[in-house]
Amino acid sequence: MYSGAQVSLYPMSGDFAAIILDAIRALDPYRDRLRIETDDISTLMIGPPDVLFSAMRDLFVFAARSGAHCVLSAAVSRGCPGGPDSDPICGIDKRLGQDTPLAVRIDEALAAVSATEDTGQPAAAQFALYVMGSDNHMDEIVGCIDFLKQSGTFDRAKNFVTKLRGDAGPVFATLQEALFRFGPAEGHVTLDITVSANSPTKA
Amino acid sequence: MYSGAQVSLYPMSGDFAAIILDAIRALDPYRDRLRIETDDISTLMIGPPDVLFSAMRDLFVFAARSGAHCVLSAAVSRGCPGGPDSDPICGIDKRLGQDTPLAVRIDEALAAVSATEDTGQPAAAQFALYVMGSDNHMDEIVGCIDFLKQSGTFDRAKNFVTKLRGDAGPVFATLQEALFRFGPAEGHVTLDITVSANSPTKA
Numbered sequence: 001m002y003s004g005a006q007v008s009l010y011p012m013s014g015d016f017a018a019i020i021l022d023a024i025r026a027l028d029p030y031r032d033r034l035r036i037e038t039d040d041i042s043t044l045m046i047g048p049p050d051v052l053f054s055a056m057r058d059l060f061v062f063a064a065r066s067g068a069h070c071v072l073s074a075a076v077s078r079g080c081p082g083g084p085d086s087d088p089i090c091g092i093d094k095r096l097g098q099d100t101p102l103a104v105r106i107d108e109a110l111a112a113v114s115a116t117e118d119t120g121q122p123a124a125a126q127f128a129l130y131v132m133g134s135d136n137h138m139d140e141i142v143g144c145i146d147f148l149k150q151s152g153t154f155d156r157a158k159n160f161v162t163k164l165r166g167d168a169g170p171v172f173a174t175l176q177e178a179l180f181r182f183g184p185a186e187g188h189v190t191l192d193i194t195v196s197a198n199s200p201t202k203a
Numbered sequence: 204m205y206s207g208a209q210v211s212l213y214p215m216s217g218d219f220a221a222i223i224l225d226a227i228r229a230l231d232p233y234r235d236r237l238r239i240e241t242d243d244i245s246t247l248m249i250g251p252p253d254v255l256f257s258a259m260r261d262l263f264v265f266a267a268r269s270g271a272h273c274v275l276s277a278a279v280s281r282g283c284p285g286g287p288d289s290d291p292i293c294g295i296d297k298r299l300g301q302d303t304p305l306a307v308r309i310d311e312a313l314a315a316v317s318a319t320e321d322t323g324q325p326a327a328a329q330f331a332l333y334v335m336g337s338d339n340h341m342d343e344i345v346g347c348i349d350f351l352k353q354s355g356t357f358d359r360a361k362n363f364v365t366k367l368r369g370d371a372g373p374v375f376a377t378l379q380e381a382l383f384r385f386g387p388a389e390g391h392v393t394l395d396i397t398v399s400a401n402s403p404t405k406a
Contacts, residue, residue, distance in 0.1 A: 006329070006363050008397060010274055016215035017403060040404040041329050041397055044362050071213055073276050075331050075395050077363045126209070126244050128278050130333045130393060159247050160209050160280045160393075190333060190363075192278050192395045194211060194244055200220060201243040 003180075004035075004046035005076040007056055013068035023063035030055040042074075049078070049180045057172035061121045064168070064197035076179060076191040099185060102143040109147045109177035116173040123168040125153075125195040126161040129178055132188040144182040148174065161192075171195065206383075207238075207249035208279040210259055216271035226266035233258040252281070252383045260375035264324045267371070267400035279382060279394040302388060305346040312350045312380035319376040326371040328356075328398040329364040332381055335391040347385040351377065364395075374398065 011019040027036065034047040034055060045052055060072040100108070131141065148154050148162060153174045155163040164171050175193055183189040214222040230239065237250040237258060248255055263275040303311070334344065351357050351365060356377045358366040367374050378396055386392040 004362060006361065008274070008276075010213040010215060012213060012215060012217075012219035014215075014217045016272065039361075039366075040402045041327055041366065041399055042364075046362065069219065071211070073211075073397065075363050077331075124244055128280075128393065128395075130335060132333060132335060158209065158242075159207060159249070160278050161245075163244065190331065190395075192331075192393075194276065196244055199243045 003049050003052060003078045004044065005052060005056065005074045006042040006044055007059070007072065007074040008042045009059060009063055010071045010073065011063055011066065011068045012070070013066070015066075015068070019063055019066045019068060019070070022066070023059050026058040026062040027055055030058075049176055052076070053172050053176035057119070057168055060123070060172075060195055060197070061119045061168050064121050064123075067198060069198045069200060070196070072193075072195045074191075074193050076175075076193060077188070078179060078190075079184075079186060079188040102139060102182075105181050106143055106147045106150075109181045110150055112177055112181075113151050113153070113170050113173045116169045118167040119169045121168040121197060123164075123166065123171045123195050123197050124155070124199065125164040125171050125175070125193065126158065127164070127175060127178070127191055127193040128161045129183075130190045130192070131183050132190070140182045140184070144178055147182070148178065151177075168195070168197070206252050206255060206281045207247065208255060208259065208277045209245040209247055210262070210275065210277040211245045212262060212266055213274045213276065214266055214269065214271045215273070216269070218269075218271070222266055222269045222271060222273070225269070226262050229261040229265040230258055233261075252379055255279070256375050256379040260322070260371055263326070263375075263398055263400070264322045264371050267324050267326075270401060272401045272403065273399070275396075275398045277394075277396050279378075279396060280391070281382060281393075282387075282389060282391040305342060305385075308384050309346055309350045309353075312384045313353055315380055315384075316354050316356070316373050316376045319372045321370040322372045324371040324400060326367075326369065326374045326398050326400050327358070327402065328367040328374050328378070328396065329361065330367070330378060330381070330394055330396040331364045332386075333393045333395070334386050335393070343385045343387070347381055350385070351381065354380075371398070371400070 153164040153166040155165040356369040358368040
């Protein structure tokens with residue numbers, strides 16, 4: 001299965017270029033397990049889901065530690081038709097267990113978020129989850145919402161998106177679980193995510 | 204049909220708050236035709252597609268004229284299940300003509316982009332179009348790609364997204380046509396868009 005994202009980092013600062021260049025060093029531990037390509041709009045990252053989400057989290061946290069208001073925005077995708085599914089770097093870890101019953105996966109997702117270490121960086125986030133294909137998979141979506149509401153990071157439902165709040169560690173873990181633990185195992189599922197730190201606007 | 208977006212504006216400047224507050228005045232001519240709600244992550248805008256895209260374009264252009272590197276990011280949706288379809292403010296203009304043959308709609312979309320006035324603001328953009336539901340509507344997607352390649356704003360296909368480049372006027376018009384002129388007339392279709400100005404990074 002093809003797993004990856006187009007990722008953008010927006011530091012609201014006159015020093016945005018330096019903050020980005022500094023934060024990009026957070027990707028160094030992941031470079032041998034990710035395909036990374038950058039242009040003027042975004043950085044493509046392709047790789048296994050745990051590496052992909054850890055890399056995005058570290059990029060965000062490094063940038064946020066500058067103190068500037070920073071936003072990470074990404075279009076994350078798994079199972080996109082036309083992708084090089086046979087590329088070993090994109091493999092989905094079968095231990096994610098999409099072939100186990102939904103109730104078990106909800107418990108596994110909650111355990112995964114609960115076991116995630118805090119980063120010390122508070123974050124607010126919102127996302128939309130899109131399931132493409134020939135079936136609405138409503139059971140899966142309802143199960144995912146059940147997971148989200150118990151995750152400890154759930155803030156509220158908004159039009160078109162769901163809002164999360166918490167430490168960046170569990171917040172990114174919640175996003176990862178929502179994308180990979182639910183929905184059709186071989187389907188095309190995408191996540192449109194926005195994660196924000198240091199906003200001067202009160203929620 | 205329910206039409207709206209969660210919109211965020213990111214000026215990469217220490218003056219980001221002032222740039223945003225100034226640019227938000229660009230929404231004033233649209234306020235009577237849009238429902239607008241803001242929190243710390245995004246601004247919800249709900250209304251007819253032409254008003255929605257004109258408002259996003261003007262917000263982006265006003266902010267970009269500050270000279271700062273600015274990005275507008277939005278999750279745009281039409282036909283989302285659960286939305287208040289009966290709300291008159293969300294009505295789709297039937298003149299968009301989704302009930303006419305595909306070849307005719309491609310021509311109409313091209314004519315609409317071609318008739319769009321330039322704003323004087325260059326922009327780079329990328330987007331992903333997601334069609335949910337019980338049919339892949341491949342003819343519609345192929346038709347939309349045909350339109351995009353002839354639109355004058357097409358830059359290139361990337362993993363997960365399509366990249367556009369040009370004046371902000373035709374760029375936003377292309378995005379609007381892609382979302383509303385193609386796909387199932389009553390379906391749930393979403394667009395994940397990123398529009399950028401004044402990037403110091405060469406494409």
